[in-house]
Amino acid sequence: MNNVINKLAALVRSWAPSDPSSTGTIVVRLLSEFGRGHARSYGLAFVFMGLGAACTAGTAYLIGSAVNQVYVSRSFYGVAAVSLAAIVIFAVKGVATYGQAVTLARISNSIIATNQKRMFDRLVTQNLSFFTDKHSSEFVARVNYGAGAASSVLNMLITAAGRDLLTLLGLIVVMVYQQPLLSIVGVLIMPPAVLVLRKLIKRVRQITMTQFGGTVLILQALQETVQGFKIIKAFNLENVMRDRVYLHVDAIEKASNKLARVSNRSTPLMETLGGIAIASVLLIGGYSVLVLDATPGGFISFITAFILAYEPAKRLARLNLELQSGLVGVRILFELLDLPAPPADSRTAVLAVSHGDVRFENVEFAYRPGEPVLKTVSFEAAPHAVTAFVGASGGGKSTIFNLLLGLYRPQAGRILIDGQDVAEVSPVSLRNAFAYVGQDVYLFHGTVKENIALGRIGATEDEIVAAAKAAYAHDFIMAFPEGYDTKVGEQGAQLSGGQRQRIAIARALVRDAPIILLDEPTAALDSEAESFVQAAMTVLTKGRTTLVIAHRLYTIAHADRIHVVEHGEIVEAGRHEELLRKGQRYATFYQLRLSDHGGENVAGEPVPDAAVAGEPPSGDVRAAAAV
DSSP, X not given: OHHXXXXXXXXXXXXXXXXXXXXXXXXXHHIIIIIGGGHXXXXXXXXXXXXXXXXXXXXXXXXXXXXXXXXXXXXXXXXXXXXXXXXXXXXXXXXXXXXXXXXXXXXXXXXXXXXXXXXXXXXXTSOGGGGTTSOHHHHHHHHHHHHTHHHHHHHXXXXXXXXXXXXXXXXXXXXXXXXXXXXXXXXXTHHXXXXXXXXXXXXXXXXXXXXXXXXXXXXXXXXXXXXXXXXXXXXXXXXHHHHHHHHHHHHHHHHHHHHHHHHTTTHHHHXXXXXXXXXXXXXXXXXXXXXXXXXXXXXXXXXXXXHHHHXXXXXXXXXXXXXXXXXXXXXXXXXXXXXOOOOOOOOOBOOOOSSOOEEEEEEEEEEETTEEEEEEEEEEEOTTSXXXXXXXXXXXXXXXXXXXXXXXXXXXXXEEETTEEGGGBOHHHHHHTEEEEOSSOOOOSSBHHHHHHTTXXXXXXXXXXXXXXXXXXXXXXXXXXXXXXXBOOGGGTTSOHHHHHHHHHHHXXXXXXXXXXXXXXXXXXXXXXXXXXXXXXXXXXXXXXXXXXXXXXXXXTTOSEEEEEETTEEXXXXXXXXXXXXXXXXXXXXXXXXXXXXXXXXXXXXXXXXXXXXXXXXXOTTGGGGO
């Protein structure tokens, strides 16, 4: 069967145009990538189809024999023999049909599973920038729609070649054997039907693509409705979202109706031609029996074979039309599988962190050419110290974290950890050195325990509980009816903001990494929740190198080093009181924060004179641990 598939692929390749998206090229690729790997299974299915086709042809022949035994030979034993043969034929056909269906289903399931894995692998290896301008629902639709398309098209081709073509050939043999002249009539109906179908193929492809595009938009709207349900309710956006979904649904309905009209436009013609052919056969056959004294069994056998041949002939005539609809999904599959893979990372050196000293040396980076985000940035985050970054949004603070995590590579300069250039170490060992807690906590679908355990695969239950206790999360977790087995809901929707943050800190604690990255986890919390999170962060950062992006300046008042980042540059650096005395960017930024809170500090307390005079306010990340 493998040789057959190779020859079939070569045959299709010989007439396939060079266009990689053409029908011939796609079919060749399908046969090469998927058909060849399942050649034996497809061969077995083909054998079952051949048995089924032989049984169908045998049924048509037996009916003629039965008629002759009754009306010509008038032999009861002959009729009994034909009846016994019919039982055997239909039993064999039943087994063959079962074997064909199960074999094709197993092949299909295997191909779908393989494609789902390949598509996910292709997505997960892309760089972060690949996802920034695309909606996640597009990938969901592509994986769902494309994964099964390959097996569907292959099954369509194998079924057409095995079941329909073999059945048609077997029935033609019966027809030619019984009535050679009448067989010519059946040939006359094919050319008009094929000409009509060829004109419909291009339109079917366009309409099917429209359907897929509409499905993506519906998935996008549904996903945004679920994830943004609170905003939808808060802003009374129910009608807006409803109108958006209805618009896309109506568009798909319109495209589906058009597809139904176009794809079935050939049906009246084919049925009419079939009727003409049957009428002609009846007239000619009746004349041969009544006038020329031909045996009625041969005529009945021919009529039976002709009627049975009509459906497989019609399916074969429509094959290219049906193929175009299926190939839309295959093209979507190959578009994703053909995404250029990022260059293979050959770095095998393992980052060894002994102290946790982090240095940026003249680092430059831009997401887009000509739009620099970091401009020759240099700083040092001392071991076991807290290094903070402040500044207006868009200044480049988060980009520093992205570079540290290896999500992007700088275009110039070096990033060193304990003197080791991170450009020379493997990304896995680099990321193992960090524990990250962000402002927007992402919890995965599953239980509290499962989300904490993701910090370090293989963490024991005792380690998970210890991390939760250190993160001040154990008490509220145990207050849930199911404790650590409580489902967190989509993106942690079952938990409050403070609870989600403490779960994230527990996840970072169980990781036990030497360097901590904090993207102001308390920015969106109330005072009570913030006090718990601040206390948990104090446990997390103790004895570790900590880099923190701060929006609430009082939280970093006692940081060992504060860097003011503006327009991709570090414009000022020092301790809190030192920067206030300078009266430059940090002092201005600090006063703006104070004025935003009406003369109170960010914690909601009156601003002490010492702070205005250049002394730090009383609250800080370490003092919060005592709350």
